[in-house]
Amino acid sequence: MNIETRKTIKTYRIEVTGIVQGVGFRPFIFNLASRHRVPGSVSNTSEAVIIEINTTSEKNVVKFIEDIKKYKPSPALIENVEYSEINFKEFKNFQINKSKGNHYKFQLVSPDLATCKDCVRDINNPGDKRRYGYPFTNCTNCGPRFTIIESLPYDRPQTTMKKFDMCPQCEQEYLDQLDRRFHAQPVACSLCGPKLWLTDNHNRTIEYKDPIQKAVQKLKQGCIVAIKSLGGFQLAVDATDACAVKKLRSRKNRPHKPLAVMVGNIKQVKENFKLSPREEAIIDSPRAPIVLLEKKHKSWLAPEVSFYNRQEGVMLPYTPIHHLLFNTIDFPLIMTSGNNSEEPIARDNREALDRLSSISDFFLLHNRDIYSRYDDSVVKVMDNKEMVLRRARGYSPYPVKISLDIGNKAILALGAQEKNTFCILSQNYALVSQHLGELDDVDSFNFFKETLKVYQRLFNIHQFDMVVHDKHPAYTSTRYARQFKNIPILAFQHHKAHIASVIAENHLEGDVLGFAWDGTGYGDEGKIWGSEIFIYHHHNFKRWGHLSEKLIPGAKAAIKNPYRMAISYLYEIYNQKSGASSFSDFVFNCCPHFKNMIKQHEIEIMAKQLKKQFNSPVTTSMGRLFDAVSSILNLTHTISYEGQAAIRLESIADESIDKEYDLPLCHNQLDDISLIEQILEDIQKKIPASVISAKFHNCLVGAIIDICKMAQDRYNICQVALSGGVFQNSFLLSKTLAGLKENGFKAYTNFKVPVNDGGISLGQAYLAALKLKKEN
Ligand SMILES: [Zn+2]
Ligand SMILES: [Zn+2]
Numbered sequence: 001m002n003i004e005t006r007k008t009i010k011t012y013r014i015e016v017t018g019i020v021q022g023v024g025f026r027p028f029i030f031n032l033a034s035r036h037r038v039p040g041s042v043s044n045t046s047e048a049v050i051i052e053i054n055t056t057s058e059k060n061v062v063k064f065i066e067d068i069k070k071y072k073p074s075p076a077l078i079e080n081v082e083y084s085e086i087n088f089k090e091f092k093n094f095q096i097n098k099s100k101g102n103h104y105k106f107q108l109v110s111p112d113l114a115t116c117k118d119c120v121r122d123i124n125n126p127g128d129k130r131r132y133g134y135p136f137t138n139c140t141n142c143g144p145r146f147t148i149i150e151s152l153p154y155d156r157p158q159t160t161m162k163k164f165d166m167c168p169q170c171e172q173e174y175l176d177q178l179d180r181r182f183h184a185q186p187v188a189c190s191l192c193g194p195k196l197w198l199t200d201n202h203n204r205t206i207e208y209k210d211p212i213q214k215a216v217q218k219l220k221q222g223c224i225v226a227i228k229s230l231g232g233f234q235l236a237v238d239a240t241d242a243c244a245v246k247k248l249r250s251r252k253n254r255p256h257k258p259l260a261v262m263v264g265n266i267k268q269v270k271e272n273f274k275l276s277p278r279e280e281a282i283i284d285s286p287r288a289p290i291v292l293l294e295k296k297h298k299s300w301l302a303p304e305v306s307f308y309n310r311q312e313g314v315m316l317p318y319t320p321i322h323h324l325l326f327n328t329i330d331f332p333l334i335m336t337s338g339n340n341s342e343e344p345i346a347r348d349n350r351e352a353l354d355r356l357s358s359i360s361d362f363f364l365l366h367n368r369d370i371y372s373r374y375d376d377s378v379v380k381v382m383d384n385k386e387m388v389l390r391r392a393r394g395y396s397p398y399p400v401k402i403s404l405d406i407g408n409k410a411i412l413a414l415g416a417q418e419k420n421t422f423c424i425l426s427q428n429y430a431l432v433s434q435h436l437g438e439l440d441d442v443d444s445f446n447f448f449k450e451t452l453k454v455y456q457r458l459f460n461i462h463q464f465d466m467v468v469h470d471k472h473p474a475y476t477s478t479r480y481a482r483q484f485k486n487i488p489i490l491a492f493q494h495h496k497a498h499i500a501s502v503i504a505e506n507h508l509e510g511d512v513l514g515f516a517w518d519g520t521g522y523g524d525e526g527k528i529w530g531s532e533i534f535i536y537h538h539h540n541f542k543r544w545g546h547l548s549e550k551l552i553p554g555a556k557a558a559i560k561n562p563y564r565m566a567i568s569y570l571y572e573i574y575n576q577k578s579g580a581s582s583f584s585d586f587v588f589n590c591c592p593h594f595k596n597m598i599k600q601h602e603i604e605i606m607a608k609q610l611k612k613q614f615n616s617p618v619t620t621s622m623g624r625l626f627d628a629v630s631s632i633l634n635l636t637h638t639i640s641y642e643g644q645a646a647i648r649l650e651s652i653a654d655e656s657i658d659k660e661y662d663l664p665l666c667h668n669q670l671d672d673i674s675l676i677e678q679i680l681e682d683i684q685k686k687i688p689a690s691v692i693s694a695k696f697h698n699c700l701v702g703a704i705i706d707i708c709k710m711a712q713d714r715y716n717i718c719q720v721a722l723s724g725g726v727f728q729n730s731f732l733l734s735k736t737l738a739g740l741k742e743n744g745f746k747a748y749t750n751f752k753v754p755v756n757d758g759g760i761s762l763g764q765a766y767l768a769a770l771k772l773k774k775e776n
Contacts, residue, residue, distance in 0.1 A: 012061045013086045014051040018079035021154040022110045024140025025049055026096050027182035028073050033094040036064055043097035044153045054091050075113050075141060075286055099153035107152055109458055111394050112230050114288035114318035116142035118180060123320050130189035135196050135321045136368060140184040146397060147231045147372050151457050156185045160369035167192035194368035201357035212324045215364050224248055226338050226352055226360035230319055231374020231393050232345035233338025233352045235360060240331045242302040251359040253341050257641040258306035260290045260313035262335040264326035269314060272300055279381050287394030288318035289377035308651050313378060337375055342438045344447040347373050372454050373447060375435050383737055387751045396434035400752050400762060403507040404428060404769045409465040413764035414477035416470055416757040423761035424455055425769055430762050431459060432753055439476035466772055468764040470494050472522035492767050494521030495532040496541045501763030502721035506748045511717045512536040515704055518724030519623030530621030533707060539770050545668040547625060551616040553606050562627035562645040563637040569628045569676045571610045583607045590680050593634040622726045625672055629696055633689045650729050653693040660698035665707055701735045708745050722749040725756040
């Protein structure tokens with residue numbers, strides 16, 4: 001380079017942040033630079049991708065950045081690009097530098113991605129000697145990421161792939177900038193990569209040469225096969241084989257809860273389920289979640305897969321193992337998490353054999369280790385938007401951005417007891433963990449602690465400035481919070497955190513009317529809340545209304561047995577009526593079906609229990625109202641999974657009915673006793689349960705709209721937030737959103753985090769951030 005060029009050529013530094021590691025970003029920059037004919041370098045640091053180039057003008061830099069944004073690899077997500085001129089450095093060509101660690105800030109980590117179309121082509125191409133039928137094929141656009149990363153920066157020695165040495169051909173691909181596998185960290189082939197084999201449930205190897213074919217044969221025979229998938233084990237069984245499905249249900253001790261299915265291709269999905277363009281885009285995306293789809297009239301699944309549910313959880317194959325299985329299977333497979341009811345998903349071969357050998361007949365194992373457990377995510381489309389119900393594979397640890405920025409401080413929010421997630425907040429990134437399950441299970445709690453460590457290491461957050469937990473004194477997370485010393489520990493009420501999660505993810509400012517309708521949450525005064533209507537004003541919550549107070553006869557026993565809640569409501573009504581005969585006669589008269597299932601004696605015992613308030617906590621839970629109505633309508637009297645009674649009640653609701661019951665708000669209480677009386681009258685009139693269910697749902701919609709109108713008149717609030725497990729009910733939520741919009745309100749709910757307790761940690765973190773901001 002002569003003196004003249006040195007005068008005209010400058011050096012610019014471009015810094016790109018976002019999900020830019022493990023997504024083929026450096027090779028992409030390499031190719032882009034050669035197209036722009038700019039020499040320079042690209043390197044990963046733990047916080048960003050740094051590009052340095054030699055060029056003559058700032059205009060070229062701007063053009064280069066425009067192309068970065070325009071042509072970036074599809075899994076990449078660019079949050080920010082900054083550039084500046086730096087001291088002159090001479091580059092002869094363009095080079096990819098080794099990663100540099102950095103211990104100050106954090107770098108976003110890419111979730112795992114479903115096998116891309118090119119890799120599917122490779123595994124189906126007999127001409128490709130190394131990848132044909134190879135179950136660990138991947139490239140820079142697809143494959144494992146988060147589940148195999150031990151620490152950042154994302155390079156092979158920091159992943160569970162470190163134990164596999166690349167063969168010369170793989171190394172060639174890894175080093176060739178024109179190759180799709182250029183710098184793909186998990187790159188491997190049949191010569192050098194992980195191997196698959198099939199064992200029986202005593203860990204005796206059955207097949208090493210063609211384990212997929214052998215597994216298919218076993219599935220066709222009605223066997224249960226445990227498959228080591230991306231983030232843990234899945235249990236597979238023929239979803240059209242009623243006997244096999246029943247066997248899985250009984251061994252897994254899961255009598256009723258719907259089971260997700262994997263369907264071989266999009267054509268079969270369309271044949272059997274209603275699929276909107278939005279739903280198709282989601283199910284076929286690199287995230288490849290389970291999508292709740294409406295069954296077409298004639299489903300080809302065994303009825304035991306999801307019983308009366310209108311919807312079915314459906315996903316497409318998302319790893320090469322799945323694709324290879326479906327190459328020779330033309331039926332859908334149940335593909336459910338490899339665990340016993342509420343345990344975390346099994347991760348290691350040994351652990352899976354220990355825990356799942358009583359469930360599964362065979363095991364499709366391999367030797368690529370899983371570092372982080374990762375369940376399948378569950379989503380549905382609501383209001384033509386993607387609504388995440390369980391956030392895990394493909395979604396976490398992608399952050400939710402909030403409008404508050406707390407800079408380099410860090411907040412840890414511990415979430416709720418059920419469907420637990422935690423949330424780490426730093427800057428304005430809320431890193432909501434993947435679904436961790438029920439914390440009262442010891443294994444789940446270990447999973448929680450183990451995942452928290454992973455997040456702290458990956459995101460370089462070693463100290464917290466504030467820790468938040470739920471107000472419930474007996475929650476595992478509350479006890480866990482106490483171990484943090486010398487930092488502020490805050491507790492927020494469960495339903496306030498629900499509403500805060502909506503405010504956080506929708507970046508709401510100003511006053512909000514919040515409806516937190518839920519199963520259970522510890523109230524400010526120690527009672528069990530669950531139908532809260534809040535006025536959120538100047539960052540403070542006022543509990544403005546709720547259902548009238550009821551007793552839960554037998555506490556936990558009543559949650560498993562919705563008929564107990566029905567009896568509680570009937571007891572209230574009985575007490576208000578003078579001159580009625582005995583309570584049991586009253587019950588049998590109102591609901592004749594109870595004659596066949598509850599003995600007179602049991603009813604009288606419950607009446608005594610309610611009278612003395614013995615082991616009968618006070619509640620205002622909306623979930624318990626759904627339970628009572630479901631039992632009063634002779635739908636569900638005992639349950640084996642949360643929400644079962646409400647789901648059944650929703651499933652029968654006749655959508656063509658627009659009539660509703662009255663549910664007035666008097667003295668800040670919704671009069672649900674009079675609502676039950678109206679339902680009893682309809683039962684006497686022999687009105688069908690499908691109509692009663694619709695009128696019940698409609699009256700809740702009507703009540704929300706009426707209350708919003710009242711709040712608008714009195715307090716001039718027009719923003720409404722809906723959250724809590726009850727709003728998983730599609731009938732209720734879609735009608736409420738539509739009704740509110742028609743009446744000129746701005747209605748918000750949770751889309752990015754679950755509307756159920758999985759979203760609580762985000763709300764807690766947000767409330768803590770407000771506090772932190774106020775104090776500084
Ligand atoms: Zn690929
Ligand atoms: Zn190889």
